[in-house]
Amino acid sequence: MPNTSNSSQVSTPLPTREGQGGGSRPIISLSPHVHGGDSVQRNMYGVCIALVPALIASLYFFGLGSAIVLATSVAACVFFEWAITRFILDRERLTICDGSAVLTGLLLGFNLPSNLPIWIIIIGALVAIGIGKMTFGGLGTNPFNPALVGRVFLLISFPVQMTSWPLSHQM
Amino acid sequence: MKTFHIGGVHPAENKLSAAEPIRTAAIPKQAVFSMFQHIGAPAVPVVKKGDEVKVGTLLGEAGKGLSVPVFSSVSGKVNKVDAVLDSSGTRRMAVIVDVEGDEWEDSIDRSDKLVTMKDLGGITAEEVVNRIKAAGIVGMGGATFPTGIKLMPPPGTKAEAIIVNAVECEPYLTADHRLMLEKPEQILVGIQLIKHAVNCPKAYIGIEMNKPDAIKLLTDLLKEKAAQYPGIEVVPLKVKYPQGGEKQLIDAVIGRQVPAPPALPINVGAIVQNVGTVYAIYEAVTKHKPLIERIITVTGKSVKNPSNFLARIGTPMQQLIDEAGGLPEDTGKIIGGGPMMGRALMSLEVPVTKGSSGLLLMAEKESRRGEVSPCIRCAKCVSACPMGLEPYLLASYTRLKDWDGCEKNDVTSCIECGSCAFTCPSNRPLLDNIRVAKQTVMGIIKARHMEAIKK
Ligand code: SF4
Numbered sequence: 001m002p003n004t005s006n007s008s009q010v011s012t013p014l015p016t017r018e019g020q021g022g023g024s025r026p027i028i029s030l031s032p033h034v035h036g037g038d039s040v041q042r043n044m045y046g047v048c049i050a051l052v053p054a055l056i057a058s059l060y061f062f063g064l065g066s067a068i069v070l071a072t073s074v075a076a077c078v079f080f081e082w083a084i085t086r087f088i089l090d091r092e093r094l095t096i097c098d099g100s101a102v103l104t105g106l107l108l109g110f111n112l113p114s115n116l117p118i119w120i121i122i123i124g125a126l127v128a129i130g131i132g133k134m135t136f137g138g139l140g141t142n143p144f145n146p147a148l149v150g151r152v153f154l155l156i157s158f159p160v161q162m163t164s165w166p167l168s169h170q171m
Numbered sequence: 172m173k174t175f176h177i178g179g180v181h182p183a184e185n186k187l188s189a190a191e192p193i194r195t196a197a198i199p200k201q202a203v204f205s206m207f208q209h210i211g212a213p214a215v216p217v218v219k220k221g222d223e224v225k226v227g228t229l230l231g232e233a234g235k236g237l238s239v240p241v242f243s244s245v246s247g248k249v250n251k252v253d254a255v256l257d258s259s260g261t262r263r264m265a266v267i268v269d270v271e272g273d274e275w276e277d278s279i280d281r282s283d284k285l286v287t288m289k290d291l292g293g294i295t296a297e298e299v300v301n302r303i304k305a306a307g308i309v310g311m312g313g314a315t316f317p318t319g320i321k322l323m324p325p326p327g328t329k330a331e332a333i334i335v336n337a338v339e340c341e342p343y344l345t346a347d348h349r350l351m352l353e354k355p356e357q358i359l360v361g362i363q364l365i366k367h368a369v370n371c372p373k374a375y376i377g378i379e380m381n382k383p384d385a386i387k388l389l390t391d392l393l394k395e396k397a398a399q400y401p402g403i404e405v406v407p408l409k410v411k412y413p414q415g416g417e418k419q420l421i422d423a424v425i426g427r428q429v430p431a432p433p434a435l436p437i438n439v440g441a442i443v444q445n446v447g448t449v450y451a452i453y454e455a456v457t458k459h460k461p462l463i464e465r466i467i468t469v470t471g472k473s474v475k476n477p478s479n480f481l482a483r484i485g486t487p488m489q490q491l492i493d494e495a496g497g498l499p500e501d502t503g504k505i506i507g508g509g510p511m512m513g514r515a516l517m518s519l520e521v522p523v524t525k526g527s528s529g530l531l532l533m534a535e536k537e538s539r540r541g542e543v544s545p546c547i548r549c550a551k552c553v554s555a556c557p558m559g560l561e562p563y564l565l566a567s568y569t570r571l572k573d574w575d576g577c578e579k580n581d582v583t584s585c586i587e588c589g590s591c592a593f594t595c596p597s598n599r600p601l602l603d604n605i606r607v608a609k610q611t612v613m614g615i616i617k618a619r620h621m622e623a624i625k626k
């Protein structure tokens with residue numbers, strides 16, 4: 001099947017450009033020849049920005065506890081994504097920069113009580129990224145939202161911790 | 172403000188040459204006339220090596236079925252009749268002429284004087300169509316469909332609206348824009364000729380809002396000479412790509428939807444003609460001038476003088492680039508046409524053809540596609556598709572070689588506008604995939620058809 005891969009671009013010496021110092025044949029590829037400039041990263045961080053109001057509210061109502069939960073969740077998700085791609089899947093190309101792991105971490109954090117022990121959060125992140133996402137092939141191939149897979153797992157495994165939380169100090 | 176209703180994208184316009192008046196390009200030393208400058212059967216050469224030709228001499232007569240003749244745009248001696256590499260990268264029959272002087276056939280009226288309908292007297296509709304056919308005119312927006320055929324509505328259909336495509340929605344290109352500014356009245360006469368040819372009382376000129384000067388000029392002219400040019404209306408359109416697509420333009424201007432193939436625009440009463448084609452029709456009918464030159468935009472961000480040239484067909488692209496200030500150092504890609512639907516050229520030897528609307532030199536750093544990531548199912552391609560297709564799905568079916576799935580999801584309706592790939596955040600080569608599927612499925616449908624006929 002021709003032209004179905006992204007490698008449909010050729011680059012070898014061009015005879016018609018003598019004296020121009022170019023020395024390369026023009027690139028041949030199919031249209032469109034321009035791109036809108038959107039990227040996976042932009043989309044992921046766009047969602048993160050959209051979550052900022054919720055983040056501020058969470059910090060306002062639940063204070064330090066919420067900050068710890070969110071920071072742990074994001075850090076753990078990014079770490080697991082990196083570790084699994086690097087050591088288990090043995091992939092050269094790392095995907096942690098695309099922002100999807102940060103987003104999963106943020107969403108998972110928003111789903112947890114503000115006093116949840118750190119080790120439970122880390123388990124949740126492992127399940128979310130490891131089972132919810134990477135088992136199915138990583139970005140784009142997950143059948144469920146990874147953050148929710150993590151949440152459901154924690155809810156079943158730690159029902160007490162997941163269903164009791166301190167009331168907001170503001171209330 | 173009117174526009175089409177499904178999908179669409181907004182590529183950066185980059186109309187660098189919009190303020191550049193049309194310049195006449197120099198006559199080349201050697202001109203190459205491909206016999207395959209249109210959709211349909213190639214023209215058949217009628218000259219041989221050593222023959223003397225003039226500007227306007229027939230070089231190739233129309234082939235069987237859907238085809239048009241090809242004329243010489245230069246005077247001189249036929250150097251050879253042979254297969255040469257054309258812009259699509261395949262070897263095709265062409266006539267190559269060594270230029271000597273600039274002698275025109277006597278039948279062509281070279282004066283600049285405006286010829287109106289009144290001057291033409293009682294010219295019959297049939298005569299108009301015959302002159303258009305004899306002049307070898309094709310759709311000059313790039314589709315290169317023989318114009319004469321389009322002006323003969325099949326039995327059972329009737330033209331209710333002529334829509335002149337003056338949208339020029341491709342970024343960078345300004346040839347149509349300049350033509351409207353410099354030859355407005357000739358275009359109006361051309362529209363009258365088309366109306367006369369298909370006996371249609373109403374014509375619309377669809378122009379996007381990014382050409383306010385052209386909209387104003389034509390509107391004022393129509394107001395001033397309302398009695399002379401009745402039934403023609405300028406329709407300003409909201410800027411959105413691919414508004415120049417035939418179906419999109421019909422939707423935008425008269426709000427009718429053309430059904431899926433094999434239905435044609437004429438099935439909803441519309442005939443769409445590019446504004447460049449309209450001008451060619453004017454010249455063919457009133458001046459007996461075959462299609463031997465066209466306006467082509469030579470442009471690019473690093474090009475010294477982005478220009479609009481009136482170039483003889485057959486002129487090598489290299490010459491036009493030299494006239495626009497030379498090939499920029501950083502050139503990475505050479506595109507015949509615009510950046511959304513144009514074709515990357517392998518060399519600058521290829522000549523200007525009837526369908527060459529532009530030549531775009533793209534810098535090396537802009538010429539490469541971004542790295543492909545997995546589809547994140549954001550559905551942006553679905554929102555962008557002006558034909559209401561699901562590009563991500565068609566691309567997946569293509570990779571699975573599920574041609575039935577492709578056919579069921581209307582892959583043949585794809586107009587190859589590129590909006591899907593333009594918009595995809597994962598840089599997926601959606602249109603590359605879909606093209607393969609479209610060709611395969613069309614082959615399958617054709618084979619099935621043949622099979623049915625045999626039985
Ligand atoms: S190229 Fe085809 S599938 Fe893609 S947006 Fe255009 S019409 Fe739709």
Ligand code: SF4
Nearest residue numbers: 546547549550552595
């Ligand atoms: S735009 Fe790209 S990433 Fe989004 S659904 Fe379409 S193919 Fe997938």
